[in-house]
Amino acid sequence: MADSSITEDYFVIRALDNGVQVIGMTRGPETRFHHAEKLDKNEIMIAQFTEHTSAMKIRGKAILYTKHGTIRTDGNDEQKK
Numbered sequence: 001m002a003d004s005s006i007t008e009d010y011f012v013i014r015a016l017d018n019g020v021q022v023i024g025m026t027r028g029p030e031t032r033f034h035h036a037e038k039l040d041k042n043e044i045m046i047a048q049f050t051e052h053t054s055a056m057k058i059r060g061k062a063i064l065y066t067k068h069g070t071i072r073t074d075g076n077d078e079q080k081k
Helices: none
Strands: 010-015 020-026 033-039 044-048 053-059 062-066 069-072
Touching (some): 033 044, 033 053
Antiparallel strands (some): 010 044, 062 069
16 A cells, blocks of 8 residues: 555444445545445444545435544534533
């Protein structure tokens, strides 16, 4: 891998409902879908960008945990307890 900064960060996706879709998109001159996963409620996926994957699309209610913070797909901030 030529650029390790592309692939060193992981993030976690936690499904809040059944059927959350995680779709990987290609890197390069044409962006295309190349991989898809479905998560059921409370399932998690640990993901990482690669030299082939430049973006991910999340459909459905989920929480993403990244080094930049927590993001909810429904727009609500997660409450800290």
